[in-house]
Amino acid sequence: MRIDLTGRTALVTASTQGIGFAIAAGLAAAGARVGVSGREKGKLDEAVRRLQGEVPDGDFVAVHADVVSEEESARAVEVLPEVDVLINNLGVYGFQDPLDITDEDWRRYFEVNVLAAVRLTRAYLPRMIEQGWGRVQYISSESSVAIPAEMIHYGMTKTALLAVGRGFAKKAAGTGVTVNSVLAGPTHTAGVEDFVYGLVGRDKSWQEAERIFMREHRSQSLLQRLIAPEEIANMVVYLSSDQASATTGGAVRVDGGVVDAIIP
Template sequence: MHIDLSGRTALVTGSTQGIGAAIAAGLAGAGARVAVNGRGSKSVEAAIARLGAAGGGEYVAAPGDIATDEGAQAVFDAVPHVDILVNNLGIFGPAPALEIEDDEWRRYFETNVLTAVRMTRHYLPGMVERSWGRVQYIASDSAVAVPAEMIHYGMSKTALLAVSRGFAKAAAGTGVTVNSVIAGPTHTGGVEDFVYELVDRDLPWEEAQRAFMRAHRPQSLLQRLIEPEEIAHMVVYLASPQASATTGGALRVDGGYVDSILP
């Protein structure tokens, strides 16, 4: 399948590293002009330099903390119009369920959910006016199989599924598609250290991650961590003209982690 996104502008929130950077690279590789977002100019410029050196493509800087009104406006000013919006920004971390304070619940909702709502509310009308656009939300297996140690994170990702479906209805019949991508356990920064805290440090990485998955993520049918580029492949497809009939969906790239045929 040849995917051509030439002439399209994409914005990927939280794209200076990890899954977001992989998505930015994938979209740029398909020909899109990609706006890279992070909280500060230095991190964004460094990410653009790495992405350009690794595979070329056209990138623009869109720094700004989109969890704040001021940061969001800075991004809007840097990228007034987009054809493809990927709401990737998210935070996570373990915490005992009964010890999560109100402020932490708010922080997870505002960062993981409200930022995506804010971005969509700004960019979706222009897509509708132009009769073409793609909006995506990077959700998680935790949206469906809520982890006991991260229920505030699971709550935020479950909310994204509702947000995605709701905005898909708002865009019905306009030529704009809205979907969420359910990502499974992924090999991102810091994960290797986490894995080696739980398995034999003398094991080579490939063996270590498989041992980790067997012992701590046995639901996975893939039985290894997902690479960020594998998440990006689904995002690039959903951004393409070939995905024109896919909207309102929650598409899984979870390695079979969720024990269900449908989300």
């Protein structure tokens, strides 16, 4: 299968590292012009340099904005007023005792993980519908279905994204625009390494820490390893393509088999 996104413009939120970075590289390699989004200018510029090194022919646009705020979301839209592919990847996570999660924490997780994505969808979906083609994706998680006891506030927001994706897919019904959520499983990023060490202790090698984490905290994984960011990106690039034209309103799994269900 040859995926060709030539002539398409994409925006990937929180794409200076991890899954977002891999998605930006994958979309650019398929020919898309890619908006790379980040709130720290130095980190953003460095990410764009790294992406240009990985995809020499890639067309990247630096979008310096913290899209959690309304004002900076508007700035992102000014930089990229027309987007064909919107990848809502921004998210925060962290483990916390459920009884210690404050009202402020609940609000922050919702505003970062859900509301920022809704706001950008409102900004870009109308033009996609008008032109008769577009792709909107929400990077959700297996935690949306298998809520982790150690971070239910995170799981709640990822469940909300499934509802958001299904709802906007209905809004776009019959227009040529598809809207989907991607259930990403436990993925090997720098942030996840810190998360894993925080759970199992820092007195271990990474290989041992990963084994313990998968065995004790994600034992339902059929891979029994963390997923590479590029493996998530592969699905996102496919869902961004013409080949995925019949997949919409879905919760598509790249979870390593963590969700114990036959039907997604």
